[in-house]
Amino acid sequence: MEQVLLVTGASRGIGAETALLAAARGYAVAVNYAAQAAAADEVVRRIRSAGGKAVAVQADVADEGQVLAMFEVIDAQLGRLTALVNNAGVVDVAARVEEMSVARLKRMFDINVLGSFVCAREAIHRMSTRHGGSGGAIVNVSSAASRLGAPGQYVDYAAAKGAIDAFTIGLAKEVAAEGIRVNAVRPGLIETEIHASGGIPDRVKQLAHQVPMQRGGTALEVAQAIVWLLSAEASYTTMSLIEVSGGR
Numbered sequence: 019m020e021q022v023l024l025v026t027g028a029s030r031g032i033g034a035e036t037a038l039l040a041a042a043r044g045y046a047v048a049v050n051y052a053a054q055a056a057a058a059d060e061v062v063r064r065i066r067s068a069g070g071k072a073v074a075v076q077a078d079v080a081d082e083g084q085v086l087a088m089f090e091v092i093d094a095q096l097g098r099l100t101a102l103v104n105n106a107g108v109v110d111v112a113a114r115v116e117e118m119s120v121a122r123l124k125r126m127f128d129i130n131v132l133g134s135f136v137c138a139r140e141a142i143h144r145m146s147t148r149h150g151g152s153g154g155a156i157v158n159v160s161s162a163a164s165r166l167g168a169p170g171q172y173v174d175y176a177a178a179k180g181a182i183d184a185f186t187i188g189l190a191k192e193v194a195a196e197g198i199r200v201n202a203v204r205p206g207l208i209e210t211e212i213h214a215s216g217g218i219p220d221r222v223k224q225l226a227h228q229v230p231m232q233r234g235g236t237a238l239e240v241a242q243a244i245v246w247l248l249s250a251e252a253s254y255t256t257m258s259l260i261e262v263s264g265g266r
Contacts, residue, residue: 019152022096023248024048024088026079026137027106029057031210032159035241036103037061041070043245045101048092052078052106071096079106079133080125089140100154101248102141104134104182107159112171123174130178131185134158138189138200146196153197155248158186159240162206162263179204183259190257199256201247206263207234230265 023040027033029051037047038061047065049072051058058074065072073095077088092099107130110122138156145154163172164179183202190200207222207229222234240262246252247260 019100020097021045021100022048022092022098023101023103024050024075024092024099024137024141025103025105026050026133027052028061028103029054032205032208032237032240032244033103033105034061035237036105036244037072038064039238039241039245040101040248041065041072042068043249045248046071046096048072048088048096049074050077050079050088050106052076078129079137080128082136085133085136085140089144093144098151099141099144100152102137102154102156103159103244103248104137104156105159106130106133107178109172109175114170115173118174126174126178127181130175131181134182134185138185142193142196142198145198146193148196151197154199155252156189156198156200157244157247158182158200158202159244160186160202160204160259162204162261162266164204166266186259187257194256199247199252201252201256201258201260203240203243203247203260203262205235205240206261206266208237208240208262209234210237228266229263233264235262235264 023045025037028037028049041047049058049061062072062074075088077084145151160182161179163176168176186202243262
């Protein structure tokens, strides 16, 4: 049976590397993006040029209607989903909690937490043996921030990722008997564009001295952990939170 994977937020960074690596391992990949259509199309082009199967699908994961429409496209174009990577996420500009608006907090939790819940819900309807599926795997992209707290910069992001950790543990137990494994990766300082969107493009360089390995990680290093968790090689691994953080 063909393995069909959705990677949310897959136009760049960890999501793009995960989509490319999974495609090279034989997955048909839905490359989700919110706004970066050209970047998502380039990921699809690279997959197809290497002989893989992929489609780009637009959806803001914070919008339930868009998520439902995305799953319908995947059903029609790739078939029944067998794997999900909840990667879509945002940071905001560095700020202290006393400076954070409710609008900022709603955006943070709508995308990073509610989006992951809704995508997982729809994936379960397709994967679970309760619903006629043949099982599957979900990997949530959390962050080392969930245990570090990100004081003075991103406490809201850290709190959202803490919710993802709890979500991973609870959902893993809930669907384990239905053929679905649920795990998370917790990346540390990774060289991706997300730091620039938070107003600190040199953040990895600034903080690398805090990492025992004395460097930032790459998006590919995180993708390799994600794709392992999706694979049959991880067949007895569920409810795990895997640190990909260089020891930080």
